[in-house]
Amino acid sequence: xxxxxxxTGSPLDRADRLRDDPxxxxxxxxxxxxxxxxxxxxxxxxxDAGRLCWTTLADRQAGGxxxxxxxxxxxxxxxxxxxxxxxxxxxSHSIFPLLDRMPxxxxxxxxxxxxxxxxxLRHRFCARCGSADTPIFRAGWGRRCADCGAEHYPRVxxxxxxxxxxxxxxxxxxxxxxxxxxxxxxxxxxEPGESVEEAVIRxxxxxxxxxxxxxxxxxxxPWPFPSTLMIACVATADATAITLDTTELEDALWVDRxxxxxxxxxxxxxxxxxxxxxxxxxxxxxxxLDETAF
Amino acid sequence: xxxxxxxTGSPLDRADRLRDDPxxxxxxxxxxxxxxxxxxxxxxxxxDAGRLCWTTLADRQAGGxxxxxxxxxxxxxxxxxxxxxxxxxxxSHSIFPLLDRMPxxxxxxxxxxxxxxxxxLRHRFCARCGSADTPIFRAGWGRRCADCGAEHYPRVxxxxxxxxxxxxxxxxxxxxxxxxxxxxxxxxxxEPGESVEEAVIRxxxxxxxxxxxxxxxxxxxPWPFPSTLMIACVATADATAITLDTTELEDALWVDRxxxxxxxxxxxxxxxxxxxxxxxxxxxxxxxLDETAF
Numbered sequence: 001x002x003x004x005x006x007x008t009g010s011p012l013d014r015a016d017r018l019r020d021d022p023x024x025x026x027x028x029x030x031x032x033x034x035x036x037x038x039x040x041x042x043x044x045x046x047x048d049a050g051r052l053c054w055t056t057l058a059d060r061q062a063g064g065x066x067x068x069x070x071x072x073x074x075x076x077x078x079x080x081x082x083x084x085x086x087x088x089x090x091x092s093h094s095i096f097p098l099l100d101r102m103p104x105x106x107x108x109x110x111x112x113x114x115x116x117x118x119x120x121l122r123h124r125f126c127a128r129c130g131s132a133d134t135p136i137f138r139a140g141w142g143r144r145c146a147d148c149g150a151e152h153y154p155r156v157x158x159x160x161x162x163x164x165x166x167x168x169x170x171x172x173x174x175x176x177x178x179x180x181x182x183x184x185x186x187x188x189x190x191e192p193g194e195s196v197e198e199a200v201i202r203x204x205x206x207x208x209x210x211x212x213x214x215x216x217x218x219x220x221x222p223w224p225f226p227s228t229l230m231i232a233c234v235a236t237a238d239a240t241a242i243t244l245d246t247t248e249l250e251d252a253l254w255v256d257r258x259x260x261x262x263x264x265x266x267x268x269x270x271x272x273x274x275x276x277x278x279x280x281x282x283x284x285x286x287x288x289l290d291e292t293a294f
Numbered sequence: 295x296x297x298x299x300x301x302t303g304s305p306l307d308r309a310d311r312l313r314d315d316p317x318x319x320x321x322x323x324x325x326x327x328x329x330x331x332x333x334x335x336x337x338x339x340x341x342d343a344g345r346l347c348w349t350t351l352a353d354r355q356a357g358g359x360x361x362x363x364x365x366x367x368x369x370x371x372x373x374x375x376x377x378x379x380x381x382x383x384x385x386s387h388s389i390f391p392l393l394d395r396m397p398x399x400x401x402x403x404x405x406x407x408x409x410x411x412x413x414x415l416r417h418r419f420c421a422r423c424g425s426a427d428t429p430i431f432r433a434g435w436g437r438r439c440a441d442c443g444a445e446h447y448p449r450v451x452x453x454x455x456x457x458x459x460x461x462x463x464x465x466x467x468x469x470x471x472x473x474x475x476x477x478x479x480x481x482x483x484x485e486p487g488e489s490v491e492e493a494v495i496r497x498x499x500x501x502x503x504x505x506x507x508x509x510x511x512x513x514x515x516p517w518p519f520p521s522t523l524m525i526a527c528v529a530t531a532d533a534t535a536i537t538l539d540t541t542e543l544e545d546a547l548w549v550d551r552x553x554x555x556x557x558x559x560x561x562x563x564x565x566x567x568x569x570x571x572x573x574x575x576x577x578x579x580x581x582x583l584d585e586t587a588f
Contacts, residue, residue: 005489007487007489008488008489008491008492010487010488010492014485014488014496016496016500017500017539020541108487108488109487111486111487112485112486112487112488113487114487115486115487116486116487119486122421122422122444123421123422124421124422124424125419125420125421125422125423125424126419126421126424127416127417127418127419127420127421127446128416128417128418128419129419130418130419130420130424130425130426131424132424141485150416152421153451153483154485154486155449155451155486156451156452156483156484156485156486157447157449157450158450158452158523189447189450190450190523191308191406191435191448191450192405192406192409192410192413192448192449192450192516192518192521193301193304193402193403193405193406193407193408193409193410193516193518194302194304194308194402194406194516195299195301195302195513195514195515195516195523196514196523196525197302197513197514198302198304202308202310206310206311217511219489219491220489220490220491221489222486222487222488222489224486224487227486229452229484229489229490231490231525245311247314
């Protein structure tokens with residue numbers, strides 16, 4: 001089964017070849033087909049079909065910096081960084097209702113822009129020497145310190161998100177900040193010096209005390225809050241006893257196939273409310289139901 | 295076939311539960327079983343079996359900071375950060391002969407320490423506000439700005455590394471900096487706003503002009519130069535014409551099964567020299583030979 005997670009399928013060509021070519025960047029800026037992403041703060045402006053809205057470069061603000069998102073059918077697409085924009089909150093509330101309306105491919109284009117803008121807002125200074133003089137280079141995809149020469153690139157933080165599977169049940173959990181009733185897959189950051197597989201085993205163990213083996217990769221998606229790469233996996237558990245890490249989780253429970261199917265159908269009496277369709281945990285539940293069906 | 299890449303299998307328990315508990319950290323420091331990783335600059339000191347050497351905390355230097363790597367059979371293991379250490383060069387020469395001698399599990403413990411130390415050396419200042427006052431917290435696994443409050447965590451940069459497969463051949467390439475004769479898998483950083491699968495398709499396209507589909511995940515490893523998560527994949531190509539990106543690559547070529555087998559065996563007349571065993575590209579070639587053998 002092919003998994004098509006949310007935030008994937010952007011039609012933009014990232015046009016890496018243009019980034020190190022200032023003349024090509026200037027040509028893109030002068031292209032009459034060039035378009036600028038419309039934003040409301042850092043949230044997207046959408047049309048009735050949930051699609052991103054674009055305007056011309058004439059609408060750029062004084063003091064802003066244009067970041068080249070890529071090309072769409074050859075036409076340059078930019079986003080504008082303004083240092084007076086508010087930083088995106090780690091737990092955004094305004095964006096989720098918008099995401100419910102967006103096709104995955106539109107959300108994907110937006111995700112790249114949001115993560116890039118947010119990274120610039122939080123990384124104006126050189127982490128190596130403290131300098132405030134870090135001009136943007138590579139058409140928006142990096143900053144280079146004018147004082148020490150260090151080059152800084154946008155962060156992408158890999159996160160594992162996974163289902164422990166025992167027989168015909170999976171382990172789901174909720175964080176205190178989740179909406180009432182919602183449970184999802186366990187998740188955690190991959191650390192320096194570990195593999196995806198090791199991170200899956202470690203995180204499930206830390207958060208629930210459940211030992212797993214045989215980690216299998218399922219799919220991935222970008223997640224722009226602020227900029228993670230979600231790596232979805234399943235792993236096999238041999239026992240079900242749970243020791244909850246209450247600093248991370250409010251609850252964890254094993255749910256059987258019928259329960260997961262009921263949750264995904266939003267059925268009355270379902271054991272939990274599922275994550276939204278744009279979250280890869282949703283894709284992971286769907287994959288598990290379909291892939292392992294008899 | 296189970297793939298066991300280099301830099302995996304560390305025996306250390308990362309002991310995340312201790313990191314937010316200053317009293318537990320102090321207890322670990324006072325534990326008579328506590329040990330300190332021996333380093334030569336940022337390179338490891340090895341015994342005759344290629345194993346890491348450890349000393350007692352009595353050998354810590356004035357002005358250094360102890361980072362809690364984890365627990366080994368319950369005994370705390372630390373590495374020392376000294377701000378007078380030289381930054382690790384991006385292209386290290388001294389470390390590779392050492393890695394040839396190290397078991398993967400030892401290399402894994404070292405990888406976490408090296409990436410963590412190197413991150414601190416390059417991130418002493420707050421990227422958000424420029425402050426030099428960013429004390430270490432979480433037992434070494436982060437810095438918190440005393441001025442603006444921003445929390446900074448060690449970077450892990452996801453990188454895709456992959457073989458395009460056409461019939462019974464794979465696409466290999468060499469960068470100008472490679473040792474003479476060496477070819478490896480293509481690789482590139484995953485960017486904000488893209489999935490693993492999209493990054494694989496984009497990077498192969500950018501570097502060689504080869505269009506691929508059906509990306510399949512194979513395995514992962516950490517790579518501590520300076521701190522990447524290598525995500526190894528294969529993908530299917532329908533055509534073999536190559537348009538080389540000469541800013542990235544010196545050459546790319548298709549090699550059939552016999553050629554890859556000869557390269558991996560270091561046979562006379564082999565079409566290329568393979569990457570070293572601790573590199574996941576080596577595991578990827580081996581996996582492809584074994585998994586798809588008739």
